[in-house]
Structure formats: structure tokens, C-alpha cells
Amino acid sequence: MELKLTDLDISEGFERLVLAEDASSGLRALICVHSTVLGPAAGGCRMWDYADDAEAIADVTRLARGMTYKNAMAGLGLGGGKSVIIGDARRDKTPAMMRAFGRAVDALKGMYYTAEDVGISPEDMAHAAAETRYAVGLSGASGDPSPWTAEGVFRCLRIGAAHVFGSDDLTGRRVLVQGLGHVGLSLAQKLHEAGAELIVTDIHAAALEEAKTRLGAEICAPDAVFEQRMDIFAPCALGGVLDEHSSAKLQARLVCGAANNQLTSPGIAEALRTRGITYLPDYVVNAGGIISVASEIHRTGDRWRRERLDGIAERVAEMLARASAEDRSTELIADEMVERMLREASAA
Known part of the structure; x- marks a missing residue:
């Protein structure tokens, strides 16, 4: 059976949702x-063992x-x-599967560029790239985007610390890093070097042991x-970690x-x-990875990437200033900034 693409019904405000299937x-x-x-x-592209299609x-x-x-906020x-x-991803993924995925991306004719995310490596993306020019984040090009994501989060975290604590000095600050994948471990390293006291958690024992041995991190289950005393919480695993119950604790x-989509609802x-x-x-602070990928799409280099990392930090500072002045959440301020960009682009 050849690759089969099926357009699925999609909510208003979205452009397209495609199911790609390849039996072989x-x-x-x-x-x-x-x-x-x-x-x-x-x-x-994320690979995950979802419970069902829904x-x-x-x-x-x-x-x-x-x-x-x-992408809008990062310019x-x-x-x-x-x-x-x-x-x-640990059991089912194969080069043939990634090549079939590449063919699915190619069928969209440049409407969508893909790169690696949870469960997908630059090597996996190289298999996809054998079938499409719309697969990026490749070794030898922009490469693994996770160090850029970690750098962007770290810069924004220091700006946030200056706003909240009056100084961006992280010495002695208790920071809990939830999730020690490529980004989480890289961020933990930066925090350790900045003098923070680390608390870490992850579902993989090897990652916890590395953080304990190499970074002197305290481990929590x-x-x-949400039982831990901390100054800063850095969610770096999957989304939906802050709901009504956890946010109250x-x-x-x-x-x-x-992590993407950390809040279960805007009200959080x-x-x-x-x-x-x-x-x-x-979506503002973790844009370093897509900035790296975008540099490959646009064929720019490190200077372009660093300028956009600086831009993220400037937008975080602007958000914090506006949120304080208007007594509103940073989430509302950020969404308004993006929606204005989209309106202006649509009108143009």
C-alpha cells in the first residue's frame, strides 16, 4: 500500500489537518x-504513543x-x-517510517516545514529529508535546535528573575527543572553554572543520575x-502541567x-x-529552537539567530512591563501582541 493522505475536518481558524498513513x-x-x-x-515533528486518535x-x-x-513573536x-x-519512538520508529513521513510532508508542497521535536532526532530528520526539501534541523546545517531553545529559556528566565526578585543573579535560587531531555538538561547545566540550587525530576533514572552526579542536583519524584519549595519552576517535559489543582499548590x-502548552487553560x-x-x-521563551530551524529555512547564520534571541528577551521585558502597568497577566499581553501582528499581516 502506498502512502495515503486524508484531509480531516478541522476547527475554524485552522487551515489544514492531514492524516498520513503508510502500511509498509x-x-x-x-x-x-x-x-x-x-x-x-x-x-x-513529535513521536508519541497517544492513547487514541482524539x-x-x-x-x-x-x-x-x-x-x-x-513564530510570530520571534519575528x-x-x-x-x-x-x-x-x-x-523507542520501539516503533524506523528509517523507512521517517522516509514515509518525509513523503507526506513533501506532498504539502512547501505549505509546511518540519523539524525534530520530542522523540525525533536530527538523524531521524535526515531520513525524512531524503524524501523532501521541507525537512530541516539537519546535522551539518542548523543541527539540533535544543541548545538554542535552552539558551533562549535561560535568557528569559534571568529577565524574569530580575523582574520578580530584583536581580538576575541566580546564586542560591532554588530552581526545579521538570524534564531532563536535551533541552531540560542543557538548561539545568546553564542554571548550575549560574549558581542556582537545582531540583530535578524525570521519568528516566539515567537522566536523574547524570544531573545528580554532574550538577549536584537534588532529585524529586x-x-x-508541587510539594517542593522553590523560587523558580522550569517545566521542560510535556504540556498541561499547570492546571487548577497544580497551580494552586x-x-x-x-x-x-x-515545555509547550504548559497551561491547561488561559485562566491559569x-x-x-x-x-x-x-x-x-x-511560546515566547522557548522559541530558540525554531529560530535555529528558521535560519536554515531562510539560509542565514548564527548572527541572525542571536539577533532573534535578543529580540525574544526584549519582548519578555516589554511584556513584563506592560503586565505590571496594566495589572494583567503576561499571557494576555503576549496574545494581544501576536494577534495584532496577524491582523496587520492579514490586512496587508
């Missing part, structure tokens, strides 16, 4: 394009919308999209995160991390604000 390789993937108003959609669709659509906002000249491959004063940002907790919107 076992591929079953979803590609969602939220917006191409600012340019072709760009966003990573869960996968909910994730890919939420992530695609987030990419529109992230990349790109729209927002995302893809997910349904399956266990995944289900004990959180003991940090600043939230700044790399306001709930945090009323408790005196400053939340830095994830």
Missing part, C-alpha cells in the same frame, strides 16, 4: 497547519496554534504548523513536584520553561498572577 513502514501521522498568514508553516489530534492542533504564536516570517507520529514565584495564567506568581508564556 507502519507510519500513522498527523500534520496540522494552523496559519500561513506570516509565511509557510513551520514546526517540529488525543493525538488535540495535541497536534494545540501545538500547531502555539507555533503560529511562537521569523513563518506561520505555524506541527506534526505528530503516533507510536512509541515526578508526582512530588505551586510554591514558585516565577515560571519559565521550555490569571490564577497564577493573583497568587503573585509570574508566568512567562512558553
Whole structure:
């Protein structure tokens, strides 16, 4: 059976949702394009063992919308999209599957650029790139975007710390890093070098042991995160970690991390604000990875990437100043900034 693409019904405000299936390789993937108003959609490919199609669709659509906002705020000249491959990346993934995924991306004819995300490596993306020129984040080009994501989060975290604590000096600050993948571990390294006291949690024992041995981190169980005393919470695993229950228990004063879609609903940002907790919107602070990928799409270099990292930091400072002056959440301020960009682009 050859690759089969099926357009699925999609919510208003989205442009396209495609189911890609290839029986010979076992591929079953979803590609969602939220917006191409600012340019072709760009966003990573995630591989995850979803419980069912509904869960996968909910994730890919939420992530695609987030990419529109992230790319707009970072000033990349790109729209927002995302893809997910349904399956266990440790067990099911093969080069043939990734090549089939590449053919699915290619069938969209440049409407969507893909790159690596959770469960997908630059090597995996190289297999996809054998079938399409719209696969980026490749070794020898922009490469693994995770160090750039970690650098952007770290810069924004220091700006947030200066706003909340009066200084960006992290010496002695208790920072809990939830998730020690490529980005989380890189961020933990930067925090350690800045003098922070690290608390870490992850579902993989080897990652925890590395952080304990190399960075002197304190380990906490995944289900004990919100029992911990901390100054800063850095969610770097999957999304939806802050809901009504967990946000009410959180003991940090600043939230700044790399995970996408950290809040289960927009109201959580306001709930945090009323408790005196400053939340830095994830789609703003974690844009370093897509900045790196965008440099490959636009064929620019390190200077372009660093200028846009500086731009993210400036926007965070602007958000914080406006949120304080207007007594509103940073999430509302950030969304308004993006929506104005989209309106102006649409009108033009």
C-alpha cells in the first residue's frame, strides 16, 4: 500500500489537518497547519504513543496554534504548523517510517516545514529529508535546535528573575527543572553554572543520575513536584502541567520553561498572577529552537539567530512591563501582541 493522505475536518481558524498513513513502514501521522498568514508553516515533528486518535489530534492542533504564536513573536516570517507520529519512538520508529513521513510532508508542497521535536532526532530528520526539501534541523546545517531553545529559556528566565526578585543573579535560587531531555538538561547545566540550587525530576533514572552526579542536583519524584519549595519552576517535559489543582499548590514565584502548552487553560495564567506568581508564556521563551530551524529555512547564520534571541528577551521585558502597568497577566499581553501582528499581516 502506498502512502495515503486524508484531509480531516478541522476547527475554524485552522487551515489544514492531514492524516498520513503508510502500511509498509507502519507510519500513522498527523500534520496540522494552523496559519500561513506570516509565511509557510513551520514546526517540529513529535513521536508519541497517544492513547487514541482524539488525543493525538488535540495535541497536534494545540501545538500547531502555539507555533503560529511562537513564530510570530520571534519575528521569523513563518506561520505555524506541527506534526505528530503516533507510536512509541523507542520501539516503533524506523528509517523507512521517517522516509514515509518525509513523503507526506513533501506532498504539502512547501505549505509546511518540519523539524525534530520530542522523540525525533536530527538523524531521524535526515531520513525524512531524503524524501523532501521541507525537512530541516539537519546535522551539518542548523543541527539540533535544543541548545538554542535552552539558551533562549535561560535568557528569559534571568529577565524574569530580575523582574520578580530584583536581580538576575541566580546564586542560591532554588530552581526545579521538570524534564531532563536535551533541552531540560542543557538548561539545568546553564542554571548550575549560574549558581542556582537545582531540583530535578524525570521519568528516566539515567537522566536523574547524570544531573545528580554532574550538577549536584537534588532529585524529586515526578508526582512530588508541587510539594517542593522553590523560587523558580522550569517545566521542560510535556504540556498541561499547570492546571487548577497544580497551580494552586505551586510554591514558585516565577515560571519559565521550555515545555509547550504548559497551561491547561488561559485562566491559569490569571490564577497564577493573583497568587503573585509570574508566568512567562512558553511560546515566547522557548522559541530558540525554531529560530535555529528558521535560519536554515531562510539560509542565514548564527548572527541572525542571536539577533532573534535578543529580540525574544526584549519582548519578555516589554511584556513584563506592560503586565505590571496594566495589572494583567503576561499571557494576555503576549496574545494581544501576536494577534495584532496577524491582523496587520492579514490586512496587508
